[in-house]
Amino acid sequence: MNLLTLDTRYLFFTGKGGVGKTSLSCATGLSLAQRGRKVLIVSTDPASNLSEVLGTPVGHAPTPIVGAPNLFALDLDPRAAAAAYRERMVAPYRGILPEAAIQSMEEQFSGACTVEIAAFDEFARLLGDPSATAGFDHVIFDTAPTGHTLRLLTLPSAWDEFIASTTGGASCLGPLAGLQQQRERYAATVARLGNPAETTLVLVSRPERAALREAERTRVELAELGIRNLHLVINGLFADETGDDAIARAMAERHAAALAAIPPGLAALPQSTLPFLPRGTTGLAGLQQLLSGTPPAPQGPVALPEVTDLPPGLSAFIDELARQDHGVVLTMGKGGVGKTSVAAAIALALAERGKKVTLSTTDPAAHLADALAGETAGLTVTRIDPAAELARYTSEVLEQKGKDLTPEARAMLEEDLRSPCTEEIAVFRAFAHTVAGGTSGFVVLDTAPTGHTILLLDATEAYHREVLRTQGDLPEAVRELLPRLRDPDFTHVCIVTLPESTPVSEAEALEADLERAGIHPFGWVINQSLLASGTRHPCLAERAAYELPFIRRVQQHTRGRCVLIPWFAREPVGRDGLWQLVDAGEKSRYCAAA
Known part of the structure; x- marks a missing residue:
């Protein structure tokens, strides 16, 4: 099966962050539109970049794409959906109920629970209600990075089960009041996701071990949800035919080794492979290049620019951080930019300097243990595991609040805790x-991809209210969280990006969101730079030259408060592999003209 001939009415594109889901979903939509089909592309990613990829500002209603007849797109913004949902539930009672009652209703709809339910409500409307998209031949969902997507896809079953079992007293009953009337739509959503005649789910991966491992995990979990009509896309495969450039040879060997070790479950799926493209795939022209399936041939040797003032290496940030003996370092950014490797490298360097360090992650798709590949003195690796935290939290609440309750009251509390x-x-x-x-030491946190992290931070006050309601008091750690995050002497946010258009634009938006929350970034990390790698391979050199304007943009935006990490021939795994990221220093300044 070829990617461009997928013709079920509903198409989902999902995968590890940074694998090219948005570009591929938009390219597929463009291809279908060029064949005369009317197509709607929907982003369910809180960090959507549909507007940049399609070259047209995309709103929360179907927006026609300039230069592409029959192609439309919309952003499903969870926060906007929550605001609209809240108003839809409360508005009928304004002027009827007392103001105190209205305020109480608004309070019920103000939590993070409402954001999740409202996003699901919009998603289910588009997928489960045929009339919502009746004017389109195809609906393509450009989903959020994998962990968040799996959460979204399990919601139809989770909420349906919760509604069916709820008899009263649950915290979600306010938000769920609007959902109970929609149960037939939710049942249709569940059925449509698992119907191969209607829905295809496209697993997108880079030819890299971590991305393929994540795709396999997704495949297994989707199968458990009854979703088995899958198509695998390997995006960005690089093959070096000359073999005389160390960087090109390493990239080709890394890609080939990853594909040779592809998990059997993935290998059995219908597949499409797309080549490495030296330039970005934004705008319709870039999408057309992606559709062609062949990279443009370089027009003779590529002369790299003479550059003598690139940003310094990561050691510049480590030196500054190490002046303290405690604090929090957060690596944040678009999925796939290398946050996990950067976080692991920072933690390793601090531990090597004798600091007490805990390295942890809030990213459900992260693989910190794989990045480190061994133990380091002074460094503890942990993970915030949702299932374990749910069990711990449930047990604690039942112990604290349930021990003196009547059987009926305890049953209501247990029902409350079954809420998603x-x-x-x-x-x-x-x-x-x-x-x-x-x-009491350094904590280095590898965070989930941008949109999900921002939703987490935005929800702080709402979570305060939820914890107060279920536990009666706020743990000190929760009470002090916002002040700690806002203290630049305590929290150091490193925004990680790649020297490309979309990651830099999203990093700028992330910084603006953080500033609005009163959190001031420590600095930026530009990761995986081919310009700083020393490559002279024609295709990779063309990509290297493409990077320079984005590096300059970050330098100017941050007033020099940034560092640059090269793309290394040796994969950044294990102590020695990660140490390259810290120790590159001036040795990585290879950017003289060829």
């Missing part, structure tokens, strides 16, 4: 406790 929102509360509390560890 409880897991989010438990994970948030674990995040707060992890940050609190920065008072």
Whole structure:
């Protein structure tokens, strides 16, 4: 099966962050539109970049794409959906109920639970209600990075089960009041996701071990949900035919080794392979290049620019951080930019300098243990595991609040804790406790991809209310979380990006969101730079030249408060592999003209 001939009415594109889901979903939509089909592309990613990829500002209603007849797109913004949902539930009672009652209703709809339910409500409307997309031949969902997507895809079953079992007293009953009337739509959503005649789910991966491992995990979990009509896309495969450039040879060997070790379950799926493209795939022209399936041939040797003032290496940030003996370091950014490797390298370097360090993650798709590949003195590796945190939180609440309750009251409390929102509360509390560890040593946190992280931070006050309601008091770690995150002497946010258009634009938006929350970034990390790698391979050199304007843009934006990490021939795994990221220094300044 060829990617461009997928013709079920509903198409989902999912995979590890940074694998090219948005570009591929948009390219597929463009291809279908060029064949005369009317197509709607929907982003369910809180960090959507549909507007940049399609070259047209995309709103929350179907937006026609300039230059592409029959192609439309919309962004499903969870926060906007929550605001609209809240108003839809409360508005009929304004002027009828007392103001105090209205305020109480608004309070019920103000939590993170409402954000999740409202996003699901919009998603289910588009997928489960045929009339919502009746004017389109195809609906393509550009989903959020994998961990968040799996959460979204399990919601139809989770909420349906919760509604069926709820008899009263649950915290979600306010938000769920609007959902009970929609149960037939939700049942249709569940059925449509698993119907191969209607829905195809496209697993997108880079030819890299971590991305393929994540795709296999996704495949297994989707099968457990009854979703088995899958198509695998390997995006960005690089093959070096000359073999005389160390960087090109390493990239080709790394890609080939990853594909040779592809998990059997993935290998059995229908597949498409797309080549490495030296330039970005934004705008319709870039998408057309992706559709062609062949990279443009370089027009003769590529002369790299003479560059003598690139940003310094990561050691510049390590030196500054190491002046303290405690604090929190957060690596944040678009999925796939290398946050895990950067976080692991920072933690390793601090531990090597004799600091007490805990390295942890809030990213459900992260693989910190794989990045480190061994033990280091002074360094403890942990993970915020949603299932474990949910069990711990549930047990604690039942112990604290349930021990003296009547059987009926305890049953209501247990019912309350079965809400899908409880897991989010438990994970948030674990995040707060992890940050609190920065008072007695360094905590380096590899965070989930941008949109999900921002939703987490935006929800702080709402979570305070939820925890107060279920536990009666706020743990100190939760109470102190926002002040700690806002203290630049305690929290150091490293925004990680790649020297490309979309990651830099999203990093700028992330910084703006953080500033609005009163959190001031410590600095930027530009990762995996081919310009700083020393490559002279024609295709990779063309990509290297493409990077320079984005590096300059970051330098100017941050007023020099940034560092640059090269793309290394040796994969950044294990102590020696990660140490390259710290120790590159001036040795990586290879950017003289060829």
